Amino acid sequence: MKITKDLYQGSLTLLTDFYQLTMAYAYWKSGKGEQEAIFNLFFRKHPFQGGFTLTAGLDYVIDYLDNFKFKKEDLQYLGEMKAKDGSAVFEEGFLDYLDNLQFSCDIEAIEEGTVVFPNMPLIRVKGPLIQCQLLETPLLNIINFQTLIATKAARVNLAAKGAPVLEFGLRRAQGIDGALAASRASFIGGCSSTSNVMAGKLFGIPVSGTHAHSWIMSFETELEAFEAYADAFPDQCIFLVDTYDTINGIKNAIKVGLVLRAKGKEMMGIRIDSGDLTYFSNKARQMLDEAGFPDAKIVASNDLDEHLISSLNTQEASIDIWGVGTKLVTAFDQPALGAVYKLSAIKDETGEWVPKIKLSQQSLKINIPGAHRVRRYSSNGKAVADMIYLENQEINPRGTVIIDPSDPTRRKRIMPAFYQEEELLIPIFKGGKVIYKSPSLLDIKERAKCQLAAFDSSHKRLVNPHLYPVGLEENLHHLRMELVLKAKKFENEKDEF
Numbered sequence: 066m067k068i069t070k071d072l073y074q075g076s077l078t079l080l081t082d083f084y085q086l087t088m089a090y091a092y093w094k095s096g097k098g099e100q101e102a103i104f105n106l107f108f109r110k111h112p113f114q115g116g117f118t119l120t121a122g123l124d125y126v127i128d129y130l131d132n133f134k135f136k137k138e139d140l141q142y143l144g145e146m147k148a149k150d151g152s153a154v155f156e157e158g159f160l161d162y163l164d165n166l167q168f169s170c171d172i173e174a175i176e177e178g179t180v181v182f183p184n185m186p187l188i189r190v191k192g193p194l195i196q197c198q199l200l201e202t203p204l205l206n207i208i209n210f211q212t213l214i215a216t217k218a219a220r221v222n223l224a225a226k227g228a229p230v231l232e233f234g235l236r237r238a239q240g241i242d243g244a245l246a247a248s249r250a251s252f253i254g255g256c257s258s259t260s261n262v263m264a265g266k267l268f269g270i271p272v273s274g275t276h277a278h279s280w281i282m283s284f285e286t287e288l289e290a291f292e293a294y295a296d297a298f299p300d301q302c303i304f305l306v307d308t309y310d311t312i313n314g315i316k317n318a319i320k321v322g323l324v325l326r327a328k329g330k331e332m333m334g335i336r337i338d339s340g341d342l343t344y345f346s347n348k349a350r351q352m353l354d355e356a357g358f359p360d361a362k363i364v365a366s367n368d369l370d371e372h373l374i375s376s377l378n379t380q381e382a383s384i385d386i387w388g389v390g391t392k393l394v395t396a397f398d399q400p401a402l403g404a405v406y407k408l409s410a411i412k413d414e415t416g417e418w419v420p421k422i423k424l425s426q427q428s429l430k431i432n433i434p435g436a437h438r439v440r441r442y443s444s445n446g447k448a449v450a451d452m453i454y455l456e457n458q459e460i461n462p463r464g465t466v467i468i469d470p471s472d473p474t475r476r477k478r479i480m481p482a483f484y485q486e487e488e489l490l491i492p493i494f495k496g497g498k499v500i501y502k503s504p505s506l507l508d509i510k511e512r513a514k515c516q517l518a519a520f521d522s523s524h525k526r527l528v529n530p531h532l533y534p535v536g537l538e539e540n541l542h543h544l545r546m547e548l549v550l551k552a553k554k555f556e557n558e559k560d561e562f
């Protein structure tokens with residue numbers, strides 16, 4: 066099997082859950098397929114017990130939607146699917162419908178590299194029910210993972226306090242696409258480079274690296290290995306010093322560094338990959354300084370994450386560059402973001418939009434009905450509060466109240482006149498056509514950096530972060546409560562019979 070050619074056949078339209086297709090068929094059969102609906106993609110809780118989330122993945126979504134077309138081979142496969150009684154699952158007429166289906170939705174989204182919070186729509190899809198429904202799984206697949214990894218990377222980079230973080234995750238990433246998407250999201254989240262050469266080629270991420278223990282082990286002595294490496298890369302030598310004895314390894318690196326210097330070259334530094342990273346990095350710093358290499362960098366790696374980096378910084382380890390793999394690209398302590406995609410409004414036969422609510426035993430899981438916008442209020446470049454509001458709602462410039470959707474006792478008065486405001490949801494597709502110019506990956510990374518800088522450090526700390534105020538504009542809150550009470554009353558009345 067050839068992975069790209071045979072496995073994907075150039076089409077990802079079937080990359081969806083089977084139930085999306087069976088629902089699409091049932092919508093079609095019941096004549097509801099073209100009824101207009103609005104769906105929101107959002108998450109309910111920050112990952113990693115953190116106080117913020119950083120978005121990534123929109124460019125993949127745009128690419129997916131721009132190529133949304135059932136290919137002949139896809140339809141043939143669907144046509145061959147059989148029910149238990151041997152009859153076709155999907156009738157011909159439906160397959161013809163899919164064959165002629167042209168993507169026609171309006172998509173609004175929050176740009177990649179934006180700091181976001183629970184309950185706000187990251188993507189809003191408006192269009193025929195069938196199309197909206199088919200997009201649930203692929204959109205979640207893309208956004209859940211990349212947003213999770215961008216957030217993890219942002220946490221790791223915040224812990225590194227501006228020191229470069231090299232992403233080394235490929236060998237332990239979740240498969241081929243997981244690795245590539247993780248490298249992209251890690252770069253957005255602040256990593257300086259990747260070890261994944263294909264990610265470098267596909268996305269333009271800088272590629273960098275050192276060498277492995279096997280390089281040292283393939284020689285009689287460590288010194289010979291360093292010399293041979295210096296011969297091959299006189300301008301880019303970072304020697305891995307911990308294969309046999311770290312202190313002796315540092316001494317050998319210094320020896321080869323002096324030889325290089327005599328040839329007019331400068332060694333870049335050393336890497337330590339085991340043992341007590343504080344003890345060995347401090348020792349290395351002292352030895353390198355004393356030998357006349359104050360500019361040689363010390364790279365550390367070995368199962369690092371944001372907590373270990375933060376601890377090593379508190380211990381005053383002398384680490385200039387961090388190599389982080391497994392725990393970053395696998396989002397080790399939380400393997401999924403848990404974003405969901407829910408219907409929030411539907412157009413009735415009279416052409417009126419009807420807001421929709423889904424009840425839940427957990428009030429956290431009751432959705433937010435209607436068609437929304439998201440506005441961020443800032444003061445002197447610092448984010449103050451975010452408001453989710455109904456798109457047709459006039460906001461009183463003299464003041465409004467935002468109410469926490471998961472705890473209505475938490476409220477904040479907003480005086481718009483005192484703040485700058487930014488609309489976070491912006492148009493991406495209109496009538497199925499892209500109207501958004503995707504920024505370069507470097508611009509997305511820069512946006513992420515500025516966004517993170519706009520939030521107070523209390524929201525970004527690793528332990529018990531302070532809650533940033535995000536609320537429903539009061540009219541939206543009232544609409545939601547009204548619909549919840551109405552739905553509950555209806556349910557209770559049914560119970561009585």
Ligand SMILES: Nc1ncnc2c1ncn2[C@@H]1O[C@H](COP(=O)(O)OP(=O)(O)OP(=O)(O)O)[C@@H](O)[C@H]1O
Nearest residue numbers: 338339340341342343344366367368369373376380
């Ligand atoms: N000073 C330190 N404080 C906290 N954690 C540290 C410190 N130094 C190293 N660590 C972490 O402790 C963990 C164990 O490291 P250690 O090198 O002792 O074992 P190891 O991973 O088995 O080493 P090796 O790569 O030789 O097998 C790693 O995740 C490492 O990053």
Ligand SMILES: O=P(O)(O)OC[C@H]1O[C@H](OP(=O)(O)OP(=O)(O)O)[C@H](O)[C@@H]1O
Nearest residue numbers: 233338366367368369388389390391392
């Ligand atoms: O620890 P990570 O954050 O995943 O970073 C990548 C790791 O991959 C390499 O070695 P590998 O783990 O393959 O072997 P080793 O640790 O036994 O040297 C490297 O030396 C790092 O230790």
Ligand SMILES: O=C(O)c1cccnc1
Nearest residue numbers: 233260273274275276390
């Ligand atoms: O270049 C490196 O040092 C590297 C690459 C992948 C994994 N660990 C280390």
Ligand SMILES: [Mg+2]
Nearest residue numbers: 338366367368
């Ligand atoms: Mg390791």
